[in-house]
Amino acid sequence: MKRSGRVARTALAVVTVLLAGVALNGHSAEPTEELTVLGPWTDDEEVAFRAVLEKFRKSSGIHARYQGHRDVSQVLQVAIERDRPPDVAVLPRVNDLQRYVNAGRLVPLEGPITTDPGADPQLVKLAPKVGEVRDKLPYAVSVTTHLKSVVWYAPTELKRFGQSAPSTWDELVGLTQRRIGAEQVRWCLGMSAQSVSGWPGTDWIEDILLHRSGEDSYEKWTRGDLHWNSPEVKGAWETWGALLGVSSEQTARASLYTTFQTAAKGLFPREVENGDGEKVVIPPRCHLDHQGSFVVRKYPRKPSTPTNADPPFTFFSTPPIGLKATQSLHEVSDDVAVMFRHTRDSKDVKDSDNTERARELMSYLASAQAQTAWREPTEGVAFSRRGDAPEPQDRVLAAVAEQLRTGTLCWDASDLMPAAMATAFERAILVYLEAPERLDSLLAELEKLRDKGPKAEWLDLTCVSPRERGPER
Template identity: 40%
Template sequence: MRHLLGALLLLTACLAGCAPATGAGTITVLASWTGAEGAAFEQVLAGFTAQTGVRVRYQGTRAVSQVLASDVQNGNPPDIAVVPNPGELVTYVRSHNLYPLDDVLGGAPADIYGPQWLQLQTAGQAHLYGIAVKVDLKSIVWFNPALHALTQPRTWDEFAAATSALPWCLGLSAPPVSGWPGTDWIEDVLLHQAGPDSYRQWAAGQLAWTSPVVRRAWQTWGALMARTVGDNPARVLLTNFADAATGMLNSPQSCGFDHDGSFMLARYPATGRALDFVAVPPAGPDVAPGTSEVSADLAGMFTDNPSSRALIRYLASPAGQEVWPRVSGGSAFSATRSVDLRVYEGNPTARKVAETLRSGGTLCFDASDLMPATMTNAFYRAALEFLADPGRLDTLLTQLDQIRLGVPPQEWLSVPCGR
């Protein structure tokens, strides 16, 4: 009841006080969403304009990192930018381009997000600089229940056995940053084998790539993918990750299982609403059921003015967070605890994602999203090279560790999992 009252007070405060005290004006927002996702986000922003009178000039670009870096360097940043990961956000914190949001939200941030999501969004910094506009659940495997039965496996052995009946839907092409579908797999395996603490150390550059637990994760992924890759690795290396998944929807199926995050609900064909998923299960004694990787798109404030503050408050409020899932049929998810899950009515799979994100399990940020850019890019390349030639694993891990040792210590982030 106390949390509900806090959420209602926050929403009331936003409805009454989001509008700037003087002329509304126009603010600029930069984010990565284009196409249908961009249109959905523009409807979120339209809700803010209707509520406050502040007009929003939105720029959506898949090259958001490059555009933002150029704008900041030229002294003309957007008022608000939504970046795709906490690692990128923190680079602007360290260059003193972002304003803290601790006193912007109009209430206690922990009441809005809960301690776990607040900790993840703070990303190891002394203050809160980014709020999650949209979050995604990873550590899940999609399947088509109309064509293939799959119950939730309790152990890794059950998981490997249950998914051995059909090839995996696997594509590592994802321009302009191909390779991340492979790194997502390796991160997931390491998290579920070695546990959250080893995972955090690895993501923070404190655990060698040549260590046994990291090597084992790569080997486990390679063994799981061996049948799918076969003697034609070029096929999976050149197949787009979204196109690969369509094999689940065909009868007969060309592949049965897709390891991708909840963002795929916006990318699967319309028949994808019939899909279901299971969670990646524990594979080691230090891993509790419900342990999952997550990712988030984080809004940061590059100019401090009443309109920017009002938009940050709106984006964190249930009013702002419920627009996207409503207009998209349930393909967007929130870290805000008081979002009404009835926005997923008619899409039971989306509601299951939303409920899992709230279930109280241990959540860990995607490791490559926390790593310095140099390390992340090398990780992407190594995943591609490993599938092309698994026999080079030791060489690849040695090269990755050399890069790790060359990154200045202050560039790493240490973000704990869990509460």
């Protein structure tokens, strides 16, 4: 994707800020216990992550100076081109991991993090796909995990329609046809997002393919071995289109101009003042929200206790589509931390002071202590692949943690595709919602890109069952 001058200048400015006061080889003019860290979190999410880093500073004496930016990939690209990457970067998508490993830009993880049984499910192991054949090594650690194969809803609203959570796809379709007078059960659909739009729709296609065609077909697709115009992939698009058509074509088109955060807030009633200064309750605009577990932070929050029969919101898992037993399969996305080499010519980076400090930070981010540190500033909305992570007190959030602990976790498919492929997928979503009759030509364009794109940049991370993650800790 061609980068605009404005984006490039913004990325360069952030790199300059990130490295200000620290020599560009990772060392300051005077020795200091300091690391540079780049990540995707801004606003309240940045506040939460800084709280985690502050606990690390107090326990280690190492100051991790954080810079947040919504487009981490662009910022890193500029930094790498200048041969001045941060010590540690947190990536909201793993698309670029294989490219970084192929180029020798990442430092493999060593030390306590590789011997901690609890951290093992969080390690991302890769081997270069260029040059000589080498064993897989851990190059990244998952610091947060987001459950995506779920639909959020307000129980009181479904009860008003005389409905409960569906357990099959046919029941889900039937639910979206349910009416009370002129009012129909509607989807909270928003495709717009900073810094890239369309990804909420890719989540839909991925989730449907996983629960319609099963784990094997899903993994084949994420490796780049399944054609975009195959019956499995095309069928996922058509299944989504049929569901949205049952709901409302207007809803689908309106989603192009609606952020996913705004769509999420439509799940709940709003209290506003009318012209006379009186408070009026505006009913919910929609009733079902297919979105990752991170969206909970956009919902109105109050404690959801075991004695509270009707929490303000809860979720049901994406139901199986057809005869395949796919109830235990869950699509997830992860924020992963990596360590960068400071110079292309470095042969013994593990002996540098900053590399050792970065290893210490990476071990901390994978630890149970760090998972606990996430809980308070995120109001419990911080989940992990780690088996011994503390369970949230909120029973709805505890149910999310249970799904992650007991389900088979499959990486978000577009996160495993090369960046250019993922970008084309996101754009295709936007076109499809505006003009669904163009599906065949869209899939043909995606297939052409898959066929001619760089095979060495596709990730081959597989779904992981509870048994493969090890015994319950």
